[in-house]
Amino acid sequence: MGRVAVLMAEGYEEGETLTIVDLLRRGGLECQTFSFNNEFVRGMHDMYIKADKYFNDEIKNYDMLVLPGGRPGGQNLLENQDVISLVQYFNEHHQYIAAMCSGTVVLEKANVIKGKKVTGYTGYQDKLVSGDFVNEVAVFDQNIVTSQGPATPYPFSFKILEVFGKDVTEMKEGLMYNFAGGK
Template sequence: MKKAAIIIASGFEEGEALTIADIIKRAHLQCDLVGFEQEVKGGHEIIVRCDHILNETLLDYDMVILPGGRPGGQNLLENQDVISLVQYFNEHHQYIAAMCSGTVVLEKANVIKGKKVTGYTGYQDKLVSGDFVNEVAVFDQNIVTSQGPATPYPFAFKILEVFGKDITEMKERLMYNFAGGK
């Protein structure tokens, strides 16, 4: 079974992290919330109890996911363990996914050079080593990126496609297409 870990730091965007986890779990894949502490408070003061605390056991996962948030994205960016983890995943050709302000971690970790990426509005000035495109969710080589708080559904669907899942039925069950999604 494929395993994904969503790394959450204080100030994380709850709508991003929890929606992504929900959709991945609906696809019957393992998705764990991993925090700097056991309980992490999001940007809207929702406290989440994590499955694990950030440590080296994450090296066995197939994908690491970095949601955004303010100041969650900045807190991820300032954590050297997160930077090292992203670099390890890139060096070992494992998947890395980031959205919104979480994408700046990819720039600092130097893993997007020459890869197509997207991020929050104005992040073309922050993701300078990548090939920035204005798309909702993008996959290039081992990197999945997305734009912001309104895009966790297409982002999570892109992650499922990377894992080889057919998302047609799930989109139907979730009424995604009915709600105007593509």
């Protein structure tokens, strides 16, 4: 099936985070959101969304860790040493790690992208220097999935579903993704 933990730090990008959770659940993955201090977490556009669970060691039992972006959500993830340690744990145990937009800088700080193809927000080739930065919408290399920004959670989520062996062809059709010009 696949179990995915999505972190919700204060200032997370709502469009990215909620779209990821929605699409992964639609695609048949068990997907839970985790907050740090409060049950309801304020996003960067002042939307308060209730997290499924509080951040804890249970996350280590998930198959994938997802780090959405946002301001200051990405920075809040970056400054949280428990998050950095968790990313390193996932990498050391060959578990999947996915990040998009400003969440990708956490991967650099955790030193888990060396020699791996990655992408990120515009200008992030200067921030993701240990990885092999490519200008693609969503990238999967070894155990890392990355994507660019607020307009890319659909291809990012489809890439995650494919990593778990899901065929997203019908899902794309049902969501009118191809009709809207998605690739």
